[in-house]
Amino acid sequence: MTVIESSPVTAARDAASKLVDLTMNGDDHSDIKPGMISDTKNLYQSKPDNRGRTTWVDTYPDDLEDPAENAETAxxxxxxxxxxCYDGRKKLQIDSIVIQSPLLKQVLGTVLKNYPGITPTLERLAFSAPFQPFVHRWKNLIEALEADHDPETxxxxxxxxxxxxAELRDDLKARDDYILNGVITHSTIWMIFEPxxxxxxxxxxxxxxxxxxxDRGLGNTRFTIWDFGGTANITKLTTFPLEYHPNLGKVKDKLxxxxxxxxxxxxYNYKSxxxxxxxxxxxxxxxxxxxxxxxIDTYAWNRFNPNKQVNLTTLTKSNKKAAVVDDSDDYDEYDEDEDDYDDDCYSKEDDIEDEGQVEGEKSAPxxxxxDQLLLCGASVKGYSLRNKKWLTFSIGSVKDIKWNEDAFDSLVLPEDHKELILALTxxxxxHKETFDDVIQGKGKGMIMLLFGPPGVGKTLTAESVAESMKAPLYxxxxxDLGLDSSEVESSLSNVLEMATKWNAILLLDEADVFLEQRSAHDLERNKLVSIFLxxxxxxxxxLFLTSNRVDNIDAAFQSRIHISMQYNELSTSSRRHVWNNFLTASSKAKKHGFGDDELDKLADYKMNGREIKNVLKTAQLxxxxxxxxxxxxxxKSVLAIEKRHVNNEKA
Incomplete structure (x- = not known):
């Protein structure tokens, strides 16, 4: 056997030879450890066999040629x-061009300025066929050629x-011909899509x-223009350069x-x-x-949807180019008739921080x-208060809220009670920042308990306060919080954080399960109450808490509630007020057609507010x-069918 070494190392070789001899004799010399040869050993890939498989050998290949690039070619x-070339028109085609002239690189820095993936200052600057940068910037190259330069440049x-x-003549001619006729082929579509x-x-x-x-996407969003035969009208493509739009001026104005x-x-915005x-x-x-x-709050979206975050950049006067921000978190929606875009129509969502939105941010955007407005998305991120879901909303469907200015005035409560509630909220x-506990951040909220029988205005109180303050009502x-203790803790923590951030009025309706006195027999419910507290x-x-009963409220809650307000059964005068309010709200005219005598008769029926509303809805149908x-x-017909009876009580 022939042993080939990259360089002779006598001592190491002798030691290795001795070890081989000892091993072959079958002796156990595990305590003898040979020295490692301090050198390299080159292996070479073999020629493929009849199945195309190769292996590694130590025999130097005999079919190698000297590299073409050397000091002479430099x-x-x-x-x-x-x-x-195998297209039948020529024997050879240019595979790539290596730019070695420093003078030429300097000019190309202007010709290909801001072209993605091109760095003209590199020592080795290479371009591969089909030379897309030069096809896209051919006009710039011609202008550079006609400019004044020194003779060598x-x-x-x-x-x-x-x-x-010579290489691009056919491509450039075809491109101009396609554009002149307003069409393109699928194989040459890249010609009109300059980065x-x-x-x-x-x-x-x-x-x-x-x-x-x-050609891999717009920002971080993928898109597809399906394959087609022959030519297609450029403006009929699912995506095409805006400059080809037949109504360019109008569509730009709209965008x-x-x-x-x-x-x-x-x-942050509160909208309808x-x-x-x-x-x-x-x-x-x-x-x-x-x-x-x-x-509408993209910062809150990122906070509560960490796996679908939208990248945001603050715009300042010195950073106006940062207006467009990649929105890479959206779903990829696939449609057989449309491109594969994200939900924001592949636009880069641009949300701007407002002052105070991020701690330490002082400058206004x-x-x-x-040009930046043109690229703004067709949708925004936000939260639906009714559906309790984080969603993406179309800008065209976002409207200003039509506030009910009379909501608080129509509330059936003594005036002093109404004044107190509104003043406190x-x-x-x-002034929520002016008071703090011994422990920072503790006890800074306002908790009100509204208790009494159903349908007497407890929920309506919170709704009316929110409407009067023009604040969100959660x-x-x-x-909604679940029954498992860990689920309740997570859900409640998120809700309270959102409500605080948005200065929302929080209403926990029918909160009896959390308010009731803890016992030694229901440990799971005790855990829920403890978490809530x-x-x-x-x-x-x-926070408004409503309850139909407070006879067995936990003592720990009593110390956390700032004000408790009891709601009694509706009196005759209160019921008349409720009838009048609902009738006014349901009437398309400024005033309903019920007379005072009819309202007095209706007020005699002992009903709560929810029952009155249901009767009116049925009568309307x-x-x-x-x-x-x-x-x-x-x-009257509905009351008779439901067998409602007149109450003799007068208030």
């Missing part, structure tokens, strides 16, 4: 690498132009624009106008929404037909210019069936 301004530029023109181009598409009937980065709405929705919203389902995006008040919002019940201790907002307006006779 003297040339350009290196042209050619490969065999001019010569190098002419050389590059001559080589590229940095503003592209246009429709998503869910919403026009969208974005910056094209490369800019929507961008201004998008910019106005930066930070009526339309389709997109959420997460077990198998992908799910559409919801919604009519709800919503909170710089306004967007028209308004003061809490205005309504929840014990069922502990988390409430650090709540900084306003009855009147509609008969094709008439709501009248006393319809209400």
């Amino acid at each position: 003297r040339y301004a350009l290196l042209i690498r050619n490969s065999k 001019k010569a190098h530029l002419e050389l590059l132009h001559r080589v590229l023109e 940095g181009t503003t592209v246009f598409a429709n998503k869910d009937s919403q026009p969208c624009a974005a910056k094209f980065n490369n 800019i106008a929507r961008g201004k709405v998008f910019e106005a929705l930066s930070g 929404y009526q339309g389709i919203a997109i959420g997460d389902g077990p198998w992908g995006p799910v559409k919801y037909n919604m009519d709800s008040r919503i909170i 710089a306004p967007l210019n028209d 308004e003061s809490q919002v205005a 309504m929840m019940s014990a069922g 502990r988390i409430l201790e650090y709540y900084e907002g306003i 009855l009147a509609s069936k008969k094709g008439a307006g709501l009248g006393y006779e319809h209400v």
Whole structure:
């Protein structure tokens, strides 16, 4: 056997030979350890066998040629690498070009400025076929060629132009011909998609624009233009450069106008929404037909949806180019007739921090210019207060809230009670930072307990306060929080954090399960109560608790409640007030058609507010069936069917 060594190391070789001899004799010399040879051993890939398999051998290949690039080739301004051509028109085609001239690299720094993936200052600057950067920037190259340069730079530029023109002549001619006729083929579609181009598409009937980065997507969003035969009209593609749009001026104005709405929705906004919203389902995006008040807040979205975060950049006067921010968290929605975009129509969602939104942020955001407004998304992130879901909302369906200015005045409560509730809630919002416990952040909230029989206005009180203060109302019940203790703790913590952040009025309806006295026999419920008490201790907002019974309230709760208010059964005068309110609200005219005598008769029926509303709704349906307006006779019929009896009590 022949042993080949990369260099002789006598001592090490002798030791290794001795070890082999000893081992072959069968002696156990495990205590003898040979020294490692301080050198390298080269192995080479063998030629493939008849199955294409290779292995590693120590025999130097005998079919290698010297590398083509050496000190001699380094003297040339350009290196042209050619490969065999099999299209039937020529023997060879250029595979790649290596730019070696420093003078040429300097000019290309201007010609290919800001072109993605190109760094002209590299020592080794190579371009591969089909030379997309030069096809896209051919006009720039011609302008550079016609500019004033020193003779050597001019010569190098002419050389590059001559080589590229010969290679790209057919492509450039075809591109110009396609554009002239407003068409393109699938194989040459890259010619009209220069990186940095503003592209246009429709998503869910919403026009969208974005910056094209490369053929792998727009920002972090993938898209697809399905294969097609022959030529296709450029403007019929699912995505095409905006400059080809037949109504370019109008569509740009529309996108800019929507961008201004998008910019106005930066930070935190409390709005009304009526339309389709997109959420997460077990198998992908799910559409919801919604009519709800919503909170638009991308920062809160990122806080409570860490796996679907939207990247945000604050705009300042010195950072206006940062206006567009990649929205990489959206679902990939696949449709056979549309491109594969994310839910925001592949646009890069641009949410701007408002002052105070992030701790330590002081400067106001710089306004967007028209180019930036053009790229703003067609949707925003937020939370539906009715559905209790984080969703993506279409900007066109976001509306201002129509406040009920009379809600608090129509509340059936003694005036001094109403004044106290409103004063406490308004003061809490205005001065919540002025009081603190011995432990920082503890006991800064305001908790009110409203108790009494059903249908007497407990829930309506919280709703009216929120409406009067123009604040969000977050309504929840014990069922919304779950029954498992860990689930309750997580859900409640999130809800309280959101309510605090948004200065929302929090209403926990029918909170008896949390308020009831703890016992030694129901350990699981005791755990829920303990969790609730502990988390409430650090709540900084306003909380209304409603209960139908307070006879057995836990003592620990009594010390945490700032004010308890009892609601009694509705008196005759209160019931008359409720009848009048509901009738006024249901009437399309400024005043309903019920007379004072009829209201007095209705007030004699002993009913709570919820029952009165249900009777009126049923009577309204009855009147509609008969094709008439709501009248006393319809209400009377419903009361008779339900066998409601007149109460003799007078208040």
